Amino acid sequence: MRQPFRAEFVAWGSRSIFGVLFLVTAGQMVRTMMAALSGWDALVGILLMAAPLALFFVALDVLIEAIEQHLMARHLTRGLSAWLQWTPRVGVMLFAIFMSVFALDVFGTSSNPWEIAFGLLMHLLPTFLVLALLAVAWRWPWVGGAALLATALLFLWRWGGNWGGDWVLSLVMVGTPALLGLLFLANGWLRRELSSDELQPAA
Template identity: 45%
Template sequence: MNKNTKRLLYWLPRVLSILFALFISIFALDVFSEGYNVGETIIALFMHLIPTFVVVITLLIAWHWERVGAALFFALALIFLVMSGGEGWIIGGPLLLLGVLFWFDWLADARLKVG
């Protein structure tokens, strides 16, 4: 595997994970239109950002341990799809893709160490 492919396999899942975290953070902005007071708004915003925190923590783990991160992203996708009754592919699909990309990055790294 050439250097550019390895670099792409390294950075693509990380950048896409950051973009995905930003994407799901957009859904938290609806708390500002609910008419809550300041304290309620802060609590509601925190609650709405919990999925973003989970994705960011998973990304931090995956950044150092790709295989573990791949398994966590697969698990997040499965959990979300089960909780949404199989209807949540707009969230579950990207999580599944991130799991696959981190898995490929781990495989490429493992092959370089062996061969």
Template identity: 45%
Template sequence: MNAAAKRWLFWTPRIICMLFAAFISLFAFDVFDGSHGFWEMILGFLIHLLPTTFLVVLILIVSWRREWIGGLLFNFLAVFFIVMSWGKLPWYGFAAMSGPLFIVGILFLLNWRYRAELRAR
């Protein structure tokens, strides 16, 4: 594997995961509608962020060195989202939410598979 492919395989799942966490975070901004007090909106914002963004970031932190854990957990999250949302979203909703999680999970598993080559200097 050449150096560019190694860098791509190492950084791509991490960057996609960060972008996905930022994308999910956008949905938490709906609490700032002005109908509640400042501290209630801050609390609502944090409550909206907890289950998704913080979970994704926590899994990313663990996956940074333990790629197989990230591969399994991101694929589990993708399947979990599909199961919990079945019948509530059109196909492109599943693609937008579970697609990146599947891709990140597969890339982390590939990263784990080729770990010796990626870490070699």
């Protein structure tokens, strides 16, 4: 009983820490949005950024808990196994939706349908890239995870200079795909522990 209690205590401790960090970061994001925008624009911006920001901290917590359980017990619980397997998969889908929202800007730049279509395609290229990597990672977690890490660096190199030193935006655009990539790598690393735990009968 002592080992499960210790693992649960550590898990709740990490969740509490990341919960506080999320609230602090979200507060900074709200202040930045309120200073740059007003009215409904600020509200939409806050809601838009809050989702991937929450995803970042959820992914970080799942990764830390998986490492903790691996080091303490050499196997993952059934619940954490499910979180480790599905958080990066669902997370990449949500991140792709988040990036797709920025493509809506093209509808206010031109009245020519061909220019709009071309602009929309160009804006959606990062989304297509992320979804393609998800398809790869679903089958080969090691390959897809490494590719997502490389994509996070690509985003930083290509668009990092346009973020104006906004560290919250950098955290979302670079940290989120990087963490999701690490979760896929953890899926490959802890594959045997995931499989063995799933085969255990329910208590």
